[in-house]
Amino acid sequence: MSEKKARPDEDIQFGDDLPVLPIRNAVLFPGAVAPFDVGREKSVALVEDVDNLGSPVIAIFAQKDSATDDPGQDDLYQYGCAARVLKALKHSSGNYSLILQGISRIKLGKVHQTAPYLKAKIERLPEASSNEVEAEALAMSLRDIAKQVIQLMPELPREAGSLIDSIQAPGALADLVAANLDAQIEEKAKIIETTEVNERIRMVLRLLTRQLEVLRMRERINSQIKEDMGKNQREYVLRQQLKAIKEELGEDDGDQGDLDGLEERIAKAQLPHEAEQVAKKQLKRLRAMQVGSAEYTVVRTYLDWILDIPWHQSTQDIMDISAVRKVLDEDHYGLEKVKKRILEYLAVRKLKQDKKGPILCLIGPPGVGKTSLGRSIARALGRKFHRISLGGVHDEAEIRGHRRTYVGALPGQIIQGMKKAGTVNPIFMMDEVDKIGHDFRGDPAAALLEVLDPEQNNTFADHYLEIPYDLSNVMFVATANVADPIPAPLRDRMEILEIPGYTRREKLAIARRHLVPKQLEEHGLARAGTASPTGALPLLEITDEAIEAIIDFYTREAGVRSLERRVADVIRGVAVKVAEGDLTPRKIANVDDLHEYLGAPKFTSEVAERTEEAGVATGLAWTSVGGEILFIEATSMHGAGKLQLTGQLGDVMKESAQTALSFVRSRAEQYGIAKDFLEKRDLHIHIPAGAMPKDGPSAGVTMLTALVSLLTGLRVRHDVAMTGEITLRGRVLPIGGLKEKVLAAHRAGIKRIIAPERNKADLDEVPKEVQDAIEFCWVQKMDQVLEYALESMPKPVEKAEGDGGATTEPRTTTPGGTATPAQQAQKTN
Numbered sequence: 001m002s003e004k005k006a007r008p009d010e011d012i013q014f015g016d017d018l019p020v021l022p023i024r025n026a027v028l029f030p031g032a033v034a035p036f037d038v039g040r041e042k043s044v045a046l047v048e049d050v051d052n053l054g055s056p057v058i059a060i061f062a063q064k065d066s067a068t069d070d071p072g073q074d075d076l077y078q079y080g081c082a083a084r085v086l087k088a089l090k091h092s093s094g095n096y097s098l099i100l101q102g103i104s105r106i107k108l109g110k111v112h113q114t115a116p117y118l119k120a121k122i123e124r125l126p127e128a129s130s131n132e133v134e135a136e137a138l139a140m141s142l143r144d145i146a147k148q149v150i151q152l153m154p155e156l157p158r159e160a161g162s163l164i165d166s167i168q169a170p171g172a173l174a175d176l177v178a179a180n181l182d183a184q185i186e187e188k189a190k191i192i193e194t195t196e197v198n199e200r201i202r203m204v205l206r207l208l209t210r211q212l213e214v215l216r217m218r219e220r221i222n223s224q225i226k227e228d229m230g231k232n233q234r235e236y237v238l239r240q241q242l243k244a245i246k247e248e249l250g251e252d253d254g255d256q257g258d259l260d261g262l263e264e265r266i267a268k269a270q271l272p273h274e275a276e277q278v279a280k281k282q283l284k285r286l287r288a289m290q291v292g293s294a295e296y297t298v299v300r301t302y303l304d305w306i307l308d309i310p311w312h313q314s315t316q317d318i319m320d321i322s323a324v325r326k327v328l329d330e331d332h333y334g335l336e337k338v339k340k341r342i343l344e345y346l347a348v349r350k351l352k353q354d355k356k357g358p359i360l361c362l363i364g365p366p367g368v369g370k371t372s373l374g375r376s377i378a379r380a381l382g383r384k385f386h387r388i389s390l391g392g393v394h395d396e397a398e399i400r401g402h403r404r405t406y407v408g409a410l411p412g413q414i415i416q417g418m419k420k421a422g423t424v425n426p427i428f429m430m431d432e433v434d435k436i437g438h439d440f441r442g443d444p445a446a447a448l449l450e451v452l453d454p455e456q457n458n459t460f461a462d463h464y465l466e467i468p469y470d471l472s473n474v475m476f477v478a479t480a481n482v483a484d485p486i487p488a489p490l491r492d493r494m495e496i497l498e499i500p501g502y503t504r505r506e507k508l509a510i511a512r513r514h515l516v517p518k519q520l521e522e523h524g525l526a527r528a529g530t531a532s533p534t535g536a537l538p539l540l541e542i543t544d545e546a547i548e549a550i551i552d553f554y555t556r557e558a559g560v561r562s563l564e565r566r567v568a569d570v571i572r573g574v575a576v577k578v579a580e581g582d583l584t585p586r587k588i589a590n591v592d593d594l595h596e597y598l599g600a601p602k603f604t605s606e607v608a609e610r611t612e613e614a615g616v617a618t619g620l621a622w623t624s625v626g627g628e629i630l631f632i633e634a635t636s637m638h639g640a641g642k643l644q645l646t647g648q649l650g651d652v653m654k655e656s657a658q659t660a661l662s663f664v665r666s667r668a669e670q671y672g673i674a675k676d677f678l679e680k681r682d683l684h685i686h687i688p689a690g691a692m693p694k695d696g697p698s699a700g701v702t703m704l705t706a707l708v709s710l711l712t713g714l715r716v717r718h719d720v721a722m723t724g725e726i727t728l729r730g731r732v733l734p735i736g737g738l739k740e741k742v743l744a745a746h747r748a749g750i751k752r753i754i755a756p757e758r759n760k761a762d763l764d765e766v767p768k769e770v771q772d773a774i775e776f777c778w779v780q781k782m783d784q785v786l787e788y789a790l791e792s793m794p795k796p797v798e799k800a801e802g803d804g805g806a807t808t809e810p811r812t813t814t815p816g817g818t819a820t821p822a823q824q825a826q827k828t829n
Helices: 041-048 132-152 159-166 170-179 185-193 197-249 255-268 273-287 294-308 321-331 336-351 370-381 413-421 444-451 488-492 504-522 544-553 561-579 591-598 651-666 700-712 738-747 757-765 768-773 782-789
Strands: 002-005 017-023 033-038 057-062 079-090 096-113 118-124 359-363 385-389 427-431 475-480 495-498 540-542 586-588 616-623 626-638 643-646 681-686 720-722 752-756 775-779
Touching: 017 033, 017 041, 017 096, 033 041, 041 096, 057 096, 057 185, 079 185, 132 159, 132 170, 132 197, 159 170, 170 185, 170 197, 185 197, 255 273, 255 294, 273 294, 294 413, 321 336, 321 370, 336 359, 336 370, 336 495, 370 385, 370 427, 370 475, 385 413, 413 427, 444 488, 504 544, 504 561, 540 561, 544 561, 544 591, 561 586, 561 591, 586 591, 616 700, 616 738, 626 700, 626 738, 643 651, 651 700, 681 700, 700 720, 700 782, 720 782, 738 752, 738 757, 738 768, 752 757, 752 782, 757 775, 775 782
Parallel strands: 017 057, 359 475, 359 495, 385 427, 427 475, 540 586, 616 720, 643 681, 720 752, 752 775
Antiparallel strands: 002 079, 017 118, 033 096, 057 079, 079 096, 096 118, 616 626, 626 681
């Protein structure tokens, strides 16, 4: 590297014809000393020829476009600076590094030489000041702002402030500041072009003030960043110290690692946007808390709940309808209506993938398989199953959860059930929905309105989570024994599927297919090792006749729970003998064989025995556990014409008895009853099983039949049961629960049922085998009821001749109770 030094002369003189050095991205000001790198061919030629110049002064002009490699006159700004070459250093690459000192402003004239470097005429520009006082004031302002800038720029040397104070000339001060400004080339070119000192200072002030604001903003940002970093670093150091202390004490619990694990779980959980924001916010709060604080545990538990419940996990439904039908048939006998509805839903899901889950309500007596049906549906569809019992629930928070402000708060049973299921589309069974209570803590049935509404449950809001949760893919299955206690708005949101009691044949099939094999397995008599020593016979065989005997004489129910218990009793008795070493094969064939294990029969038919006397009629009643037969007894005694009712009757049933008595009194002569039969006698109507409350209008025809039988002395046929509401005009009105009542009559051995004509359509719900076993008599008026029910039709009272002659009603039955052709027309078999 070679070095060229400038001449030692202090006062450099130069003419108006100078070599031109174009520079890029910079402007040289008078009085400023600045380094420049020179590498272009013409620029290198100029530097190498400096020693041959009369004085080491060259003209410096900035390029308008830095990308131009060989600029001409039009490519340069017209105003620049004459500069003295203080030093020139040549590099091994052939390039030069120059140190230039600005001397004075110049204006570019005509370029008269372009090779080997540019050379042009120049014009010196003297400074001018219109107001020296104003210039001094502007210079003072410029000096103050410049010092503020220097304080905000620690990279500047400390001597910069002293240098500012040492320059007294306003123009020179403006040039010095402008040379060190961070401004655009165009803005600096305008400054060097301005010769009027006051205007030049104003331009520099504007640029310097802008730079001061930028520096102040940078300082504020840096301070804030340093403060945050200092706080974080302090926390980090303290946490590391705390960790070291715990390690020394053997109390390292790894809480920080747990929080990092929570952060990873949040990132991987693919939470909905709102849930993710809440989780991140709570995690941030958690990091700032002390591990031992009570709030730490609350927030940690809340985060665990958010991450544990399923948001996207689901099971794939089994779309093979025949396979689903097979599973349903394997698990349950009958129940065709429910199975048909499940298959319909599956068929629609197959055609429309985003179909929302149905909300079913299975209503029926106990023991008919409502709860087990939910498990069967889950197994058939390949879904998870979860069951909650709502019986006796009084608190709304059981459904919606408690708010986190309460100590020990938890989500409601809905969210807890979804967590246990682990998928967003389980079968969710709500058992005993008709037994929900309500008190001062709220109404859980009202909270279920949102859960069981397909239009709302996609944004179910639990009080604990406070995040919308989608329940629209869940198949809800509710169960109940009775529909009436369920609030109407809740009942309206569910699809009601009624499950009736089982017939005798259905119970036999269920026992043979499910109950007996299950109990044999549970009592250890179904394994291969329990066969007889010869291997020819099993240790226990229960015949169909024995099962039918259990159904008839040891159980009286709509479902099969008692039947299963009685079967278990028999098998346990045999298990005792096998355990004692008696491996003799046993066959339970009839009721006599059952006596050893079940004792004497618990139920016998009371119908024939009770109806041997006049004044007793058999009615049909509906209860929450299925249908029942009801005996109504009537008797008379000496008295003053009062009607006494016993048997814990409700108001409606009492009014039905009054209506029946009024009708009998109005038709007394037609039925061969004296007009004054009530003047000196009292009537008493009693319905046995007095401990059980009874109510409803459907016993009206039975009460009237019992009264007519008592007053005429004609017995009611022992194989007849009846139901229907009556009016004062003797019309028979329709009733409810016909299906359950018919099944109860069939269980009791009734052969003929009298029912209102308007209930005839309800017969479609009765199983075919029951219809074939019972004769149905459809009636519209009370006279028809008496024709079908009594052994013979009562004869009317013959009037004396003074009363206008004898009149009789036309007979509708032949003596002895045989039905006429007109009567036969009312029967269906």
